[in-house]
Amino acid sequence: MKKIKAAIVNGVNQDYVLEDVYLDEPRANEVLVKLVASGICHSDEAFRLGEAPYNFPAVFGHEGAGIVEEVGEAVTTVKPGDHVVMSYAFCGHCPSCMHGKPATCAEWAQRNVTGRRLNGDGIFFKEDKETVISTILGQSSFTTHTVVDENNVTKIDKEVDLRLVGPLGCGFLTGSGTVFNGFKPEVNSTMAVFGTGTVGLAAIMAAKIAGCSTVISVDIHDHRLETAKSLGATHTINSRKVDALEEVQRLTGGLGADYVIDTTGLSDVMKTALDATAQGGTYAPVAVSSNELKFSPFGEIVASTKTIKGVLMGDAVPQASIPQLIEFFKQGRFDFDKVVKYFDFEDINAAANASNSGEVIKPIIIIDKEYKA
Ligand SMILES: [Zn+2]
Ligand SMILES: [Zn+2]
Secondary structure: OOOEEEEEEEOOOOOOOOEEEEOOOOOOOOEEEEEEEEEEHHHHHHOOOOOOOOOOOOOOOOOOEEEEEEEEOOOOOOOOOOOOEEOOOOOOOOHHHHHHHHHHOOOHHOOOOOOOEEEEEEEOOOOOOEEEEEEEOOOOEEEEEEEHHHEEEEOOOOOOHHHHHHHOOHHHHHHHHHHHHHHHHOOOEEEEEOOOOHHHHHHHHHHHOOOOOEEEEEEOOHHHHHHHHHOOOOEEOOOOOOHHHHHHHHHOOOOOOOEEEEEOOOHHHHHHHHHHHHEEEEEOOOOOOOOOOOOOOOHHHHHOOOEEOOOHHHHHHHHHHHHHHHHHHHHHOHHHHHHHHEEHHHHHHHHHHHHHOOOOOOOEEEEEOOOOO
């Protein structure tokens, strides 16, 4: 086992604490990654703050980017020295994985949210070398080093700044993938996006790339709506000032939007988003939230032939989608760098607070300060 430093959450609602912990060796199909940086995703915070249950202690973080340091003997897709972005874990051989749908992997839950390896073994341990510290998404990136399954890493171009790209493994992947893979909108479609966090803004950028003619951003903060506009929203609605449903209908010729995403997870907003979906349209609620959405199936879904679609992790194959997003970024069509803010690893609590308060859209913690792009 290797002694490393990680930001641990020891119990629900507790702060991150930097601790010396032990990391197990990579097994045959695993990769040891030295982290350069990691985004903080709202899901990390949802688990830390108890909005969804988790096994503590835990090493959160699932938007990591770094350099491969060691690989198990069965690993074929990466080698030491490769630059990688990490995403979620999948088996690679179940029917869903074989059909190119790893986000619906039969082993998704076991590999991503139990906090352990598939056979129940831990990866991170407390100083006693026995107490298991849970992982998340088979990844855990708020740490100097981690061990992940080979399927969890996507090799990327070495020219790309590793400090920036970690969030392409979750937030930006989820938002863009919901559009590219979940909706596959026809050119000239209309889309409404509720919320302007990472996922919402990624959806807006993707909607523009996909050729949607009307891309409506709905939020309650004017400055966030300005950001949405700068990234591709054709219209913005401040739902504190005007009725969002009426306004979406007005902007879409009375029809409602063909595609609607809710990224807020708030019951009343999810309802407005469903109501703002056009007849025959598709609605995807994507927030990690335990709030309920109440509707009458016949009146609101059947009679209006609407579809409510579950899209997890943007239904993306990370190894295909992450390089694609980097390509869009290089072309100036996916300017996600405009919404990130860097923090030192030691300031991870401040970074998380800045995200929760809405002050920063995507905080990224710099773990390896020696790294130079
Ligand atoms: Zn996430
Ligand atoms: Zn699978």
